[in-house]
Amino acid sequence: MDFEQLWLGLIALAGLAAAAWVHLGLKTSPCLFHSLTGLPCPTCGGTRCVINLLNGHFAAAFAWNPMVFLGAAAAAAYALYALAAIMFRLPRVRLSMLTSTEAHVTRIVVAAVLAANWIYLIVSFSHAA
Amino acid sequence: MSMLHLNRDRQNLGQFSPEEVAEGLRTGRFQPTDLAWREGMEGWQPLSSFTDLPAPNEMVPPTLAPGSETVLSTPIAQGPPMPEWERYEEAGFAPAWLTTVRQVITDPVRTFREMTRTGGFQRPFIYSYVTGFVCALIGVLGSLVWLTVLPQSVLPAAYQNISVHALLGQLAITIPFLLVVGVITPFAFSGLYFLMVKMLTKKDVNYETIFRAYCYMTGTLALINLLPVPPIQAVQIIYVFFAGILAVTYLTIAIRESAQLTTMEALGVVVLPMVLFCFCCAAVAGTVMALVGTSALQNIPH
Numbered sequence: 001m002d003f004e005q006l007w008l009g010l011i012a013l014a015g016l017a018a019a020a021w022v023h024l025g026l027k028t029s030p031c032l033f034h035s036l037t038g039l040p041c042p043t044c045g046g047t048r049c050v051i052n053l054l055n056g057h058f059a060a061a062f063a064w065n066p067m068v069f070l071g072a073a074a075a076a077a078y079a080l081y082a083l084a085a086i087m088f089r090l091p092r093v094r095l096s097m098l099t100s101t102e103a104h105v106t107r108i109v110v111a112a113v114l115a116a117n118w119i120y121l122i123v124s125f126s127h128a129a
Numbered sequence: 130m131s132m133l134h135l136n137r138d139r140q141n142l143g144q145f146s147p148e149e150v151a152e153g154l155r156t157g158r159f160q161p162t163d164l165a166w167r168e169g170m171e172g173w174q175p176l177s178s179f180t181d182l183p184a185p186n187e188m189v190p191p192t193l194a195p196g197s198e199t200v201l202s203t204p205i206a207q208g209p210p211m212p213e214w215e216r217y218e219e220a221g222f223a224p225a226w227l228t229t230v231r232q233v234i235t236d237p238v239r240t241f242r243e244m245t246r247t248g249g250f251q252r253p254f255i256y257s258y259v260t261g262f263v264c265a266l267i268g269v270l271g272s273l274v275w276l277t278v279l280p281q282s283v284l285p286a287a288y289q290n291i292s293v294h295a296l297l298g299q300l301a302i303t304i305p306f307l308l309v310v311g312v313i314t315p316f317a318f319s320g321l322y323f324l325m326v327k328m329l330t331k332k333d334v335n336y337e338t339i340f341r342a343y344c345y346m347t348g349t350l351a352l353i354n355l356l357p358v359p360p361i362q363a364v365q366i367i368y369v370f371f372a373g374i375l376a377v378t379y380l381t382i383a384i385r386e387s388a389q390l391t392t393m394e395a396l397g398v399v400v401l402p403m404v405l406f407c408f409c410c411a412a413v414a415g416t417v418m419a420l421v422g423t424s425a426l427q428n429i430p431h
Binding site: 020 | 138141249250302306309310312313316317327328336337
């Protein structure tokens with residue numbers, strides 16, 4: 001299976017579905033964690049982030065949830081890479097290419113980003129309240 | 130003799146001993162055209178060029194040590210492919226589907242330990258997609274029936290006094306989203322679990338293996354949408370809670386057995402996304418689609 005084709009197609013499909021959802025003005029389910037604890041979960045603000053992204057308000061999108069914003073940016077970057085790899089028959093990038101040290105550093109960075117994002121959300125949601 | 134790294138279509142299959150490779154060639158798990166590399170070689174070569182693999186009659190079975198987890202976790206490459214859906218062309222759609230559901234629900238450990246780990250994405254995707262869509266659609270239709278039969282006073286404000294015309298309109302919107310979400314979620318969520326395995330363990334697992342385990346597990350768990358749960362918030366919170374526990378339990382078993390992880394590793398792979406993403410990942414594909422349909426109803430104009 002050509003994974004670049006697969007993920008490019010899925011990212012495009014997800015983007016179209018999200019745009020259609022926003023255009024139709026459909027709502028999403030309330031956050032269960034927030035309902036029970038009063039605190040934001042790590043993805044709180046993610047929907048509003050996506051809505052702002054689709055409307056071209058990048059600064060507002062980042063403010064709602066930096067992690068979701070970076071995730072969407074990473075998905076867009078991957079889609080561009082996949083398109084280039086397919087069109088120009090470039091060598092494919094794979095996770096198995098990471099050395100043990102690179103994989104370990106990646107784990108630490110990802111964990112730190114997740115923690116920092118959650119702390120940011122808790123602080124910004126408490127200020128808004 | 131050192132371990133062999135195998136690759137097929139630019140996808141890493143993992144590391145295997147020469148004995149495992151020889152057995153895999155015999156059972157069809159590996160193909161002569163698969164590429165292999167071991168330490169000391171300059172580049173990848175097709176398995177057909179390896180002349181020093183042990184012949185089946187030269188292989189000595191490993192010594193059985195009491196309570197050896199390694200032995201218990203070794204996949205048993207015997208008998209027909211597992212689950213039964215892998216051979217639906219021979220067995221027939223309905224019998225293969227029913228048998229697969231029974232296998233996954235009643236004996237998940239054996240089913241996922243013996244699950245065919247390669248063989249394409251089509252079969253497990255079809256199983257997950259069709260089961261998930263049908264169950265989600267029935268779940269949404271069930272919610273619509275509840276809205277018409279329950280007293281208005283017990284329903285949340287957003288669901289009260291809804292016309293049949295509005296309900297049918299929302300159903301018309303929900304179905305296309307169910308069809309689209311059903312395509313995205315198996316690949317996205319199995320990709321997430323694959324990344325979790327890479328992040329939390331040092332197992333050299335194949336994405337296809339995680340995808341297959343995810344599809345067979347969540348396709349079966351989508352049957353939980355057939356439960357007649359009324360659209361009352363307290364009831365739905367309890368339903369999602371117990372559905373989440375069921376999903377965590379079965380998904381942990383599926384990931385543990387298919388990827389040959391320890392129980393704690395598999396639990397971390399399954400639970401961490403739940404914690405990070407507000408329990409959204411606890412919902413199986415069918416439950417996610419049902420929630421999509423239910424949330425679409427929240428925008429029904431009065």
